[in-house]
Amino acid sequence: MDEMIFDQLNELLNAGKFGTLKSELSEMNEVDIAEFFGSLEPKQQLLVFRILPKDISAEVFAYLEPDDQVNIVNSITDRELSELVDELFLDDTVDFLEEVPANVVTRVLKIADKETRQLINRFLRYPENSAGSIMTIEMVQLHDNITVAQAIESIRKTGIDKETIYTCYCIDKARHFVGTIGLSELIFNDDSTLLSDIMEEDASLISVKTLDDQEYVADIVRKYDLLSVPVTDNEDRLVGIITIDDVVDVIEEEVTEDFEKMAAMTPSDDEYLKTGVFKLAKNRILWLLILMISGTFTGMIIEGYEMLLSGFVALTASMPMLMGTGGNAGSQASTLIIRGLAVGEIEIKDYFKIVLKELRVAAICGFALALANIVRMYFFSEGTLLVYLVVSLAMFIAIVVAKLIGCSLPILAKLVKIDPALMAGPMIATLVDIVTLVIYFALAKAFLI
Amino acid sequence: MDEMIFDQLNELLNAGKFGTLKSELSEMNEVDIAEFFGSLEPKQQLLVFRILPKDISAEVFAYLEPDDQVNIVNSITDRELSELVDELFLDDTVDFLEEVPANVVTRVLKIADKETRQLINRFLRYPENSAGSIMTIEMVQLHDNITVAQAIESIRKTGIDKETIYTCYCIDKARHFVGTIGLSELIFNDDSTLLSDIMEEDASLISVKTLDDQEYVADIVRKYDLLSVPVTDNEDRLVGIITIDDVVDVIEEEVTEDFEKMAAMTPSDDEYLKTGVFKLAKNRILWLLILMISGTFTGMIIEGYEMLLSGFVALTASMPMLMGTGGNAGSQASTLIIRGLAVGEIEIKDYFKIVLKELRVAAICGFALALANIVRMYFFSEGTLLVYLVVSLAMFIAIVVAKLIGCSLPILAKLVKIDPALMAGPMIATLVDIVTLVIYFALAKAFLI
Numbered sequence: 001m002d003e004m005i006f007d008q009l010n011e012l013l014n015a016g017k018f019g020t021l022k023s024e025l026s027e028m029n030e031v032d033i034a035e036f037f038g039s040l041e042p043k044q045q046l047l048v049f050r051i052l053p054k055d056i057s058a059e060v061f062a063y064l065e066p067d068d069q070v071n072i073v074n075s076i077t078d079r080e081l082s083e084l085v086d087e088l089f090l091d092d093t094v095d096f097l098e099e100v101p102a103n104v105v106t107r108v109l110k111i112a113d114k115e116t117r118q119l120i121n122r123f124l125r126y127p128e129n130s131a132g133s134i135m136t137i138e139m140v141q142l143h144d145n146i147t148v149a150q151a152i153e154s155i156r157k158t159g160i161d162k163e164t165i166y167t168c169y170c171i172d173k174a175r176h177f178v179g180t181i182g183l184s185e186l187i188f189n190d191d192s193t194l195l196s197d198i199m200e201e202d203a204s205l206i207s208v209k210t211l212d213d214q215e216y217v218a219d220i221v222r223k224y225d226l227l228s229v230p231v232t233d234n235e236d237r238l239v240g241i242i243t244i245d246d247v248v249d250v251i252e253e254e255v256t257e258d259f260e261k262m263a264a265m266t267p268s269d270d271e272y273l274k275t276g277v278f279k280l281a282k283n284r285i286l287w288l289l290i291l292m293i294s295g296t297f298t299g300m301i302i303e304g305y306e307m308l309l310s311g312f313v314a315l316t317a318s319m320p321m322l323m324g325t326g327g328n329a330g331s332q333a334s335t336l337i338i339r340g341l342a343v344g345e346i347e348i349k350d351y352f353k354i355v356l357k358e359l360r361v362a363a364i365c366g367f368a369l370a371l372a373n374i375v376r377m378y379f380f381s382e383g384t385l386l387v388y389l390v391v392s393l394a395m396f397i398a399i400v401v402a403k404l405i406g407c408s409l410p411i412l413a414k415l416v417k418i419d420p421a422l423m424a425g426p427m428i429a430t431l432v433d434i435v436t437l438v439i440y441f442a443l444a445k446a447f448l449i
Numbered sequence: 450m451d452e453m454i455f456d457q458l459n460e461l462l463n464a465g466k467f468g469t470l471k472s473e474l475s476e477m478n479e480v481d482i483a484e485f486f487g488s489l490e491p492k493q494q495l496l497v498f499r500i501l502p503k504d505i506s507a508e509v510f511a512y513l514e515p516d517d518q519v520n521i522v523n524s525i526t527d528r529e530l531s532e533l534v535d536e537l538f539l540d541d542t543v544d545f546l547e548e549v550p551a552n553v554v555t556r557v558l559k560i561a562d563k564e565t566r567q568l569i570n571r572f573l574r575y576p577e578n579s580a581g582s583i584m585t586i587e588m589v590q591l592h593d594n595i596t597v598a599q600a601i602e603s604i605r606k607t608g609i610d611k612e613t614i615y616t617c618y619c620i621d622k623a624r625h626f627v628g629t630i631g632l633s634e635l636i637f638n639d640d641s642t643l644l645s646d647i648m649e650e651d652a653s654l655i656s657v658k659t660l661d662d663q664e665y666v667a668d669i670v671r672k673y674d675l676l677s678v679p680v681t682d683n684e685d686r687l688v689g690i691i692t693i694d695d696v697v698d699v700i701e702e703e704v705t706e707d708f709e710k711m712a713a714m715t716p717s718d719d720e721y722l723k724t725g726v727f728k729l730a731k732n733r734i735l736w737l738l739i740l741m742i743s744g745t746f747t748g749m750i751i752e753g754y755e756m757l758l759s760g761f762v763a764l765t766a767s768m769p770m771l772m773g774t775g776g777n778a779g780s781q782a783s784t785l786i787i788r789g790l791a792v793g794e795i796e797i798k799d800y801f802k803i804v805l806k807e808l809r810v811a812a813i814c815g816f817a818l819a820l821a822n823i824v825r826m827y828f829f830s831e832g833t834l835l836v837y838l839v840v841s842l843a844m845f846i847a848i849v850v851a852k853l854i855g856c857s858l859p860i861l862a863k864l865v866k867i868d869p870a871l872m873a874g875p876m877i878a879t880l881v882d883i884v885t886l887v888i889y890f891a892l893a894k895a896f897l898i
Contacts (some may be wrong), residue, residue, distance in 0.1 A: 015857060027653060028653055029655065029673060031672055031673050031674070032653075047722075053638075057551050058707060067865070070823075073673075081821050109543065144592070152636070155636075156636070166615045166632070166633075183615070183632060183633070183636075184615075184632070185634070187601070187604075187605065188633075189701050190505065190657075195530060204476060204477055204478040204481075204658075206478065213708055221697075222697055222701075223480055224478060224480050225480070225694040226694075227676065227693070227694075234834060240785045242602060244676070244693050244697070245674040245675075245676075245693075247697075248670075248671055248693070248696075248700070250579050251697070251700060251701075252671075252700075252792060255704050256788055256792070259708075259711075259784050259787075259788045260784065260785070260788075262708075262784070263777075263781050263783075263784035263785075263874065264777055264780075265781050265785075271789075271794045272785050272786070272789045272794060272803075273789070273794065273795060273799060273802065273803075273806075277806060277809040277810050277813065278813065280810045281813035281814050282808070282812045283819075284778070284810065284814055285813075285817055285818070286772060287777070288777055288778060288781075288814060288818055288848075289817070289818060289821055290608075291774065291775045292770060292773070292818055292821065292822065292825075292844075293821070293825060294774055295767075295770025295771075295774070296770070296825060296830075298769040298773075298828045299570070299763075299766040299767060299769070299770060299829065299830060300766070300769060300829065302762075302765055302768075302769070303762055303763070303766045303830070303831055306762045306765075309758075309765060310758075310759040313751075313752055313755045314748075314752070316649055316751055316755075316758060316765060317747075317748040317749070317751040317752045318744075318748060318767075319751075319768065320747040320751070320768065320882050320886070321741060321744025321745070321747060321748060321767055322744075323772075324740060324741070324744055324747075324772075324878065324879060324882065325737060325740065325741045325744070327875075327878075328712075328736070328737055328740055328875045329714055329733070329737060329872065331712050331713075331875070332712050332713060332714050332737075334732050335708055335709065335711070335712035335714070336709070336714075336721050337710045337721070338708075339705055339723070339808060340720075340721045343705070345720045345721060345722065346721060346722060350722060353711060353722065353724075354721075356724075357726060357729070359727040361729045361730045361733065364726065364727065364730035364734075365730050365733055365734050365737060368730075368734055368738070369734070369737055369738060371742055372738055372741065372742070373741065375704040376742060376745060380745045380748065380749065381745075381748060382482040382752060397739075397742075425712065425780065425875075426776075426777045426780070426874075428504060429773065429776070430773060433769050433773065437769070
């Protein structure tokens, strides 16, 4: 959003021109209004919140940061809060309640009517990251034995949110989910047509269960290019839908998690700038410790070759380069495989194809780098040609082994149902370090002594 | 899709029961039919393609892999091809033409009618990854001076694809984009209402330009939770729309690119399993070489401290662990910052807040790891307590410096308009290696000699 517009709004606010401010805000997109809110002091936020028409203020509320939401809820009367909860979509209410302190949850539940309270409680009980926890119940449900005219009448009456109206979900008498029908189908068909005659059904029906993982839901929506997917309970009864905008958020979250795991951190849902220093440190220390302690192995290997190393300084001097190259080569392979597994382009059964591919890629990369290394050492390093050859040969083997480890571990992880993203750069590099040193010293011992 | 269903379909195909096969397939989702296609031999693909009703076969075609698309186009008659192009949405035709050999493109352009040919040529000229290249022209355009009744009549007549009907785009006499209106608004309003009275307009209108980058488009769609976003030319005339399912693909692509860059590879749009060995090697060699050659610096530093190292074997033995820990600590910080920048949670102006945060996180992590290291070395390493202290102190400083470099480089890259994703693990680790060794040896020299 334009900074200039914010400045104008601020001027109106400070000058007390609330009428003009209200009409300016009412013309803006709710997301932009929420952004403007974020730049205000708590007292001003409350003022602007009260200026806005109720339907807009509820939409804006849904886009606010949790801190600002709590601030507003703590400042408004029970009556205002009750109106807010009425206007909010249930899934937005639940999203909000999941992020705020217990006393705020209690207050909201107290003022909500009985039906809403029961619904909220049911939603809050769905496991985190399950389909149930991200679904909404604001959808169009139609019985499959009514006509198009009855359907359109029913939609007009319930007057449901524009975002979720475009696919209508058909249920039978027992509330089982039996078909879908687009709003446009309704419009284009004769008034007397029965829904059961025009709805999509059987093999082309796609749905998920309340307890399915949100990542699975995202895969389904992505695969079938859906705008929304219906959610059913264990008895195949329709209980909600998940819309694509929420799926986009899930994709973002899952990707962020993968990035964090791949950089050896405990994944976290919190925004970086809003996470405390201790929490950040806690997320990072465990893996740093594990990887540091595994450094004991490289240390022991090096101590075992003390005599060899003191005889050829170029051997010691090449260690970081050698391990760095091995680590990089391995994490290139593992990254491609992890990402391929995540988006479904690679499956476990492709393993042998992958190994063959990586071996050939490794041979090409290894050969090119070994050659470049001989030239590099000739100009910049002490030692004899034989030493350069040993270092280059070790590098070639290290690259081959690294690519092999890099492409194998993520698939192995998948096989034993660990997240492949854990088998990324840092983990691969640590393993490759150990293997590289063993190969390196064995070669050096064989050729140089 | 269930393997069992594929087996059943295969049986029908092999038994020549085409009638049953056709009706089974017609009930399936197009995405699943396309998956079934992928498992068939080329000759069978052609057979099944011809069995399907024209509208379904076109939809299935859009979901096929480029290789299979080329196979089919090369096997069908000009007349069949012309029917296929008629049925396909223009953006699917363009997607397909972007991936296939030139002779196929020439043939398709030859059989297409003049108008389609001009449209295709215009689309193929939009730069790769621009909004123009991913937009579709199949949308509902309405003049803002007509009534609701006229609008619904016009929509019924054009009978446009169900996925893009839900938001209608209003234009004025000069075809300038002036407002949007949901299909549900049309249904819920009186027949005589003018569109200009009920459309969303002014400050709440969101659109992108044909030459905008697709990443920007994705950011806009994500930020405003849109199902589609209108695309205008430089004169603000409406020329197309981009739907959210294509945006999801863009998000995927951009994330994959980030992953590849962060693992020191040249990003590529091709699927791993379909990329040739030489192409894969080419994408990886450049960065491996650059990072390997920068190993010259670590080598020179180590050669400079030959005497010191040969006196204390524990110093040499701790090098890999020290550099590994530094690299890991740095890439943790850089990953969080790169991801934060990518999703818009972090901006350049947050830099000082970030540095302060990282310094404090580094102090906590560094202290914990240094302590753990003393214990570890006491049990597993040769050398004196003083050596352990030097190693631990070096580690503490290395972690602080690594976090500082890790959080600074991505922001610096953003500032000078380089992709922050390049400042990830491998690059950070290489830099941190050099700095760590310099600090390490300086400390060792000061305390041990």
